[in-house]
Amino acid sequence: MTxxxxxxxxxxxxxxxxxxxxxxxxxxxxxxxxELVLIAPKCxxxxxxxxxxASGSGDILDAAKIYPTAAEALAPYHLVLATTARGRDVVxxxxxxxxxxxxxxxxxxxxxxxxxxxxGERAGLDxxxxxxxxxxxxxxxxxxxxxxxxxxxxxxxxxxxxxxxxTPPMRTRPDIALPASRFxxxxxxxxxxxxxxxxxxxxxxxxxxxxxxxxxxMIMRSGLTDQQVRTIRGMIVALVRNKYRGQKKEDT
Amino acid sequence: MTxxxxxxxxxxxxxxxxxxxxxxxxxxxxxxxxELVLIAPKCxxxxxxxxxxASGSGDILDAAKIYPTAAEALAPYHLVLATTARGRDVVxxxxxxxxxxxxxxxxxxxxxxxxxxxxGERAGLDxxxxxxxxxxxxxxxxxxxxxxxxxxxxxxxxxxxxxxxxTPPMRTRPDIALPASRFxxxxxxxxxxxxxxxxxxxxxxxxxxxxxxxxxxMIMRSGLTDQQVRTIRGMIVALVRNKYRGQKKEDT
Numbered sequence: 122m123t124x125x126x127x128x129x130x131x132x133x134x135x136x137x138x139x140x141x142x143x144x145x146x147x148x149x150x151x152x153x154x155x156e157l158v159l160i161a162p163k164c165x166x167x168x169x170x171x172x173x174x175a176s177g178s179g180d181i182l183d184a185a186k187i188y189p190t191a192a193e194a195l196a197p198y199h200l201v202l203a204t205t206a207r208g209r210d211v212v213x214x215x216x217x218x219x220x221x222x223x224x225x226x227x228x229x230x231x232x233x234x235x236x237x238x239x240x241g242e243r244a245g246l247d248x249x250x251x252x253x254x255x256x257x258x259x260x261x262x263x264x265x266x267x268x269x270x271x272x273x274x275x276x277x278x279x280x281x282x283x284x285x286x287x288t289p290p291m292r293t294r295p296d297i298a299l300p301a302s303r304f305x306x307x308x309x310x311x312x313x314x315x316x317x318x319x320x321x322x323x324x325x326x327x328x329x330x331x332x333x334x335x336x337x338x339m340i341m342r343s344g345l346t347d348q349q350v351r352t353i354r355g356m357i358v359a360l361v362r363n364k365y366r367g368q369k370k371e372d373t
Numbered sequence: 374m375t376x377x378x379x380x381x382x383x384x385x386x387x388x389x390x391x392x393x394x395x396x397x398x399x400x401x402x403x404x405x406x407x408e409l410v411l412i413a414p415k416c417x418x419x420x421x422x423x424x425x426x427a428s429g430s431g432d433i434l435d436a437a438k439i440y441p442t443a444a445e446a447l448a449p450y451h452l453v454l455a456t457t458a459r460g461r462d463v464v465x466x467x468x469x470x471x472x473x474x475x476x477x478x479x480x481x482x483x484x485x486x487x488x489x490x491x492x493g494e495r496a497g498l499d500x501x502x503x504x505x506x507x508x509x510x511x512x513x514x515x516x517x518x519x520x521x522x523x524x525x526x527x528x529x530x531x532x533x534x535x536x537x538x539x540t541p542p543m544r545t546r547p548d549i550a551l552p553a554s555r556f557x558x559x560x561x562x563x564x565x566x567x568x569x570x571x572x573x574x575x576x577x578x579x580x581x582x583x584x585x586x587x588x589x590x591m592i593m594r595s596g597l598t599d600q601q602v603r604t605i606r607g608m609i610v611a612l613v614r615n616k617y618r619g620q621k622k623e624d625t
Contacts, residue, residue: 148524153515177519219535220542260531261538263405267429272400275524276531279512283471286513290472 126229128281130156131274132194132201134250135241139168143175143182144271145239150178152278157185160194160250163241174271191238191250199233200225203246203254204273206266214256218277221258222284237277242270305350310337312354316361378481380533382408383526384446384453386502387493391420395427395434396523397491402430404530409437412446412502415493426523443490443502451485452477455498455506456525458518466508470529473510474536489529494522557602562589564606568613 131149136142136159146157159166166187175182188194195201202221216224225235238254240246251257260268260276268276301309314333323329345353383401388394388411398409411418418439427434440446447453454473468476477487490506492498503509512520512528520528553561566585575581597605 147519150517151514151520177517215544217538217540217542256543259540261534261540262403263534265402265429267399268403272524272527275527279528279531282513282515286469288469288511288513290469291508292467 126226127234128154128156128229129225129235129237130154130158130198131278132158132160132236132238133162133270134160134191134194134238134246135163135244136270137163137242139164139166139170140174141242141270142168142185143171143173144269145274146171146175146178146181146185148271148275148278149181151275152282154278154281155181155184157181158194158236159185159187160191161189162187191253195236195238195253197234198236200228200235201238201254202236202256202258203238203251204240204258204260204277205245205251206259213251213254216256216258218258218260218280219284221256221277222280224256225281226284239270239273301345301347301350305347306340306345309340309345309350309354313357316357319361378478379486380406380408380481381477381487381489382406382410382450383530384410384412384488384490385414385522386412386443386446386490386498387415387496388522389415389494390522391416391418391422392426393494393522394418394420394437395423395425396521397526398423398427398430398433398437400523400527400530401433403527404534406530406533407433407436409433410446410488411437411439412443413441414439443505447488447490447505449486450488452480452487453490453506454488454508454510455490455503456492456510456512456529457497457503458511465503465506468508468510470510470512470532471536473508473529474532476508477533478536491522491525553597553599553602557599558592558597561592561597561602561606565609568609571613 131145131154133142133145142157142159142162142164149155149157164171167182171182172179186194202216202225221237225237228235237258238246238250240250246254258277260273262268310333313336317323323332383397383406385394385397394409394411394414394416401407401409416423419434423434424431438446454468454477473489477489480487489510490498490502492502498506510529512525514520562585565588569575575584
């Protein structure tokens, strides 16, 4: 049995606002991260405002570890990736969040302890802190780039979860959305075409074949379920009934 | 010349808190989105709190359009994807944010106007609103799932930008991090090995070749720049100088 994989720790250096620690904790919990480490927080700690923003993830704040220096905080980790704003002069590999998540997961898979390091709100990471990181992560943005700490943690957490997420890119709920069988579809085609014949919809008759083909293609393309096929057949029955009723009125 | 592609509109239905509209605008601007539409906002509008949270993206709030109903708000769009929390009983395709972004971009590439629809903070989208959407987007999360409106807009905006982002997954800054030329590397190898020979580091001599190979591999693997090679050569010079000085002291 493989030992359970340990997700990366989120390490916040010199955070100025307790709110941002709380928002980070909430973001973490959404994406399965639980290990929070603070380096020399500049906000009071524990922080009421952090707990206010954590909403449901106070357990992560309770368990947060505090260290006075980056060297002590980072000591247990085998792979540390540091987030920076664009354009920092670092002679390190710069990863996208997606590539970083894959690297973190590959390391965690081998039993390594991993961490993502975030700098303070204003100045970011200092050069001493950066020197302890293996590589750098930069979040791609438009020209306007103004992500706060909680948002940066959110995006990294999201990519971490995505890096192992097996949700298919596109799906329908299998329990409620069984696609219609060919049997049901052919039943619909024949029912509809019979009523359209009766209504002399196909005109001129020479074009009937091509018109039928178009209508069938249109129906096929909409990816109906059994239930939807039944609904449409009910609509046809209802429309035909109303038409005959109308005709009767006209006739009388 | 191809016409410029129009990014998706962000459409917020029945938003209760102005803060969330402001956070959405800020998230949008980070990822190159600018068209904001509000359906029957439940907060006061314009909202001071929205402008407070928008920080730098007030222009998006200024230009926001307001409609009383979803039908009116969605009228101009050719493709509308609706965000929902997990497990809604919708008989529609469910996309991941990544797949949704690709679909939106493919549609926008053909000139279609596209939109992403977000429900109110508590109840989400109602069934009438959902019925006007082509498909549904669900953000993958851990079991704990508590993303607010601003965070959801942030993640969708991020995936939108990513769907066309050409940032390589991993890079070093080319202007400052020119990898060392083979000439520089060979210079380092020869310098280091010469000093190690002088220091009788290679022992037993029969193992010299294998030891040199290991040291060279270790150096190659670290991907040094020209500047780093020069730094290391300086270190070697300094270490050797100190050693001779030490020896001289011992000799005297």
